Every structure is written in C-alpha cells, then in structure tokens.
Amino acid sequence: xxxxxxLMEWRLYSRxxxxxxxxxAFPVVLLLGFGTIFRxxxxxxxxxxxxxxxxxxxxxxxxxxxxxxxxxxxxxxxxAEAEARWSRGETAAQLxxxxxxxxxxxxxxLMAQAGATAGLVNQAWLMAQARLxxxxxxxxxPTQVESPGHKRSTNYASFLLPxxxxxxxxxxxxxxxxxxxxxxxxxxxxxxxxxxxxPKWIFLLGQVLHRLTVTVVQAAILLLVGRLVFxxxxxxxxxDLLLIMTLGTGCFMxxxxxxxxxxxxxxxxxxxxxxxxxxxxxxxxVYFTLDSAPGWLQYLVAGMPLAPFIRAxxxxxxxxxxxxxxxxxxxxxxxxxxxxxxxxxxRFRWA
Numbered sequence: 001x002x003x004x005x006x007l008m009e010w011r012l013y014s015r016x017x018x019x020x021x022x023x024x025a026f027p028v029v030l031l032l033g034f035g036t037i038f039r040x041x042x043x044x045x046x047x048x049x050x051x052x053x054x055x056x057x058x059x060x061x062x063x064x065x066x067x068x069x070x071x072x073x074x075x076x077x078x079x080a081e082a083e084a085r086w087s088r089g090e091t092a093a094q095l096x097x098x099x100x101x102x103x104x105x106x107x108x109x110l111m112a113q114a115g116a117t118a119g120l121v122n123q124a125w126l127m128a129q130a131r132l133x134x135x136x137x138x139x140x141x142p143t144q145v146e147s148p149g150h151k152r153s154t155n156y157a158s159f160l161l162p163x164x165x166x167x168x169x170x171x172x173x174x175x176x177x178x179x180x181x182x183x184x185x186x187x188x189x190x191x192x193x194x195x196x197x198x199p200k201w202i203f204l205l206g207q208v209l210h211r212l213t214v215t216v217v218q219a220a221i222l223l224l225v226g227r228l229v230f231x232x233x234x235x236x237x238x239x240d241l242l243l244i245m246t247l248g249t250g251c252f253m254x255x256x257x258x259x260x261x262x263x264x265x266x267x268x269x270x271x272x273x274x275x276x277x278x279x280x281x282x283x284x285x286v287y288f289t290l291d292s293a294p295g296w297l298q299y300l301v302a303g304m305p306l307a308p309f310i311r312a313x314x315x316x317x318x319x320x321x322x323x324x325x326x327x328x329x330x331x332x333x334x335x336x337x338x339x340x341x342x343x344x345x346x347r348f349r350w351a
Contacts, residue, residue: 001198001202002205002209005198005206006210009206009207010210010213013176019176023171023172024217027164028221028222028225031226032225032229034156034157035155035157038156047072047073047092050067050077050095050096051094052076058132062128062132063124063128065131066123067124069127070120092106092107092110092114093117093121095121102125155231157229157230158226158232159314160287161222161232161317162314162318163285163286166306166313167281168215168222170281172211172218172249173251173256174252174255174259174277175256175273177256177257177260178269179269180207181256182263182268182269186264211249215249234317236316236322241313241316241317247330248305248313251333251337252337254340256273257348258347259276260344261346261347262347283304284301284306284307285310302332305336308329308333309330312330
C-alpha cells in the first residue's frame with residue numbers, strides 16, 4: 001500500500017510541469033547564471049575610473065603602472081565622460097587629478113566595492129612614490145585565497161552550490177509539501193480520503209518518501225552540473241553529505257506540514273510561507289555571508305534552521321570536514337524539525 005501511494009504521488013507530481021521546472025530546472029539556471037558571472041572569483045572585479053590628466057606626467061605613468069601591477073581594472077576617461085558616468089551612478093571609485101596630487105571619490109551606494117578599491121589605489125600610490133624617488137617599495141603581506149577548510153578555490157559556484165541545495169529543500173518543504181496539503185484540503189480531497197480505508201500515516205508517509213526521492217534527484221542534477229561545468233566535486237564523505245541532506249529534508253518538510261495547518265486557502269498559505277521563506281533565503285548565507293551585519297543579527301540567524309544546515313553542508317562538500325565540528329548546528333536543525341513536526345501533527349486535519 002505504501003508503494004502504491006508513493007507511485008501515485010510521483011504520477012501526480014510529474015503532471016505538473018510548472019512544479020517540475022521550478023524544482024529541477026530553475027536551480028540549475030541559478031547555478032549556471034551566477035557561477036558563470038562570478039566564475040573568476042567570489043565577486044565582481046575591482047575597478048577604478050581614472051580621469052585623464054590634461055598633461056600626463058611621469059608621476060601619472062608611475063601610478064598607472066602601479067595600479068596595473070596590483071591587478072586593478074583601470075578605465076581611463078576624459079573628465080566630461082567620467083563625470084557623466086559618475087552622475088549615472090555607474091562608478092564605484094573615481095581617481096582624478098587635483099593640484100599636485102590626486103583625489104579619490106567613492107560612491108556611497110557602492111561602498112563594498114569602493115572601499116576595497118580605495119585600499120588598492122592608496123597602495124598603488126605609495127608604490128608609485130617609492131619608484132619615483134628611487135626608494136625601496138613598501139613590503140606587501142602575501143595573500144592566499146582559500147576556503148575555511150584550507151582548500152584553495154576561488155570558484156563562487158562552489159560556494160553557491162551547497163546554498164542552492166539548502167534553499168531547494170526549504171522551497172520543496174514550504175511550497176511542494178505545504179501548498180499541496182492546503183490545496184488538497186481546500187478542494188475537499190482530504191475529506192474524501194478521510195472516508196476511505198487509506199490510513200492517515202500511509203498518506204503522509206507516501207508524501208514523505210516522494211519528497212525524499214525528489215530531493216535526491218534534485219541534488220544529483222545540481223552536483224552533476226557543478227562537476228561537468230565548473231569542475232566542482234564533493235571533498236568530503238558522501239555518507240556525511242547524505243546524513244545532512246536527510247536531516248534538512250525532514251526539518252523543512254515538517255515546516256511545510258506545520259504551516260499548512262494555519263491556512264484555509266492557497267492564497268493565505270502563500271502569504272504565510274513567503275513570510276518564512278524570504279527571511280531564510282536572504283539571511284541564511286545562500287548567496288552571501290553576513291560578516292558585516294550587526295552582531296545581534298548574526299546570532300539571530302545562527303539560531304535559524306537554514307544557516308547552520310548550509311554551514312555544515314559547505315564544510316563537508318567544499319572542505320572535506322566531518323560532522324564533529326557541526327554538532328551544535330545540526331542539533332539546532334533537529335530541534336526545529338522536531339518542533340515543526342509536533343506542531344504539524346497537532347494542527348493536521350482532513351477538512
């Protein structure tokens with residue numbers, strides 16, 4: 001009976017082409033899009049607009065060479081064109097001659113990029129002055145780009161892929177599980193099932209097994225695309241990866257079941273689920289970290305289920321770490337899952 005219920009869930013799901021696209025195709029599109037845009041590193045290249053001097057001097061040439069040596073992208077423009085670009089908000093940092101020196105203007109709306117650019121420009125200026133005076137150049141501290149697990153990778157796709165796996169589980173739990181249950185109850189399907197010999201636990205277990213297999217297929221597709229297109233592969237134990245994915249699947253499916261008990265209509269559930277989904281998506285480190293966020297917000301996010309889940313997933317997948325260092329985080333996910341499951345059982349109703 002469980003097997004028949006499982007197959008029925010798959011048949012119903014495969015008929016919904018929109019759901020199939022958002023479940024299997026859209027995450028691949030995100031991975032390919034962001035992975036391609038930021039393929040050379042973890043973010044946009046730093047660049048500065050260099051306003052051309054009316055009469056170039058050896059100082060200008062020395063500064064230009066120093067900027068080039070620091071691998072800063074320099075776009076040299078006439079003053080009028082540079083000002084027009086600045087007024088449109090397209091420039092993060094603009095270097096322009098002023099008197100016997102220079103002035104660096106930073107766009108207050110793009111300070112993340114402008115601040116890093118300013119550091120390189122000032123370093124280039126010190127190098128240029130040293131070269132012009134014949135003095136030794138300032139010693140630079142060697143830098144090395146690596147992940148927290150000491151893997152030397154600058155591929156943003158390797159950071160993004162585990163985040164997408166986690167986000168897919170949240171999306172599947174909230175929308176595929178929760179929305180389907182609300183729709184069934186709204187259309188009276190639960191009421192008809194209640195008077196059949198089908199036990200409630202068979203119906204629920206069939207949904208759980210179906211979503212678990214959806215998760216496996218979804219993850220396999222993303223891992224395959226990551227391996228073939230970006231050369232990303234799991235650095236850790238596949239068993240640890242499977243355990244983390246199973247825990248996350250159970251937790252976020254329980255979320256969907258629990259939230260569905262608070263909505264009478266699909267429209268009402270859409271509002272409730274989005275209220276949960278968007279904070280999790282934006283604050284849990286799917287696309288970027290919250291290192292610059294206030295401390296209280298970082299502590300708050302650490303207690304949410306998606307953030308520790310993604311952190312553990314990235315540690316295993318990207319750095320080959322074990323689960324020992326993530327016991328607290330995975331316990332947080334487990335507690336959220338058990339609480340949501342208890343609430344789902346209490347709120348579940350056929351009609």
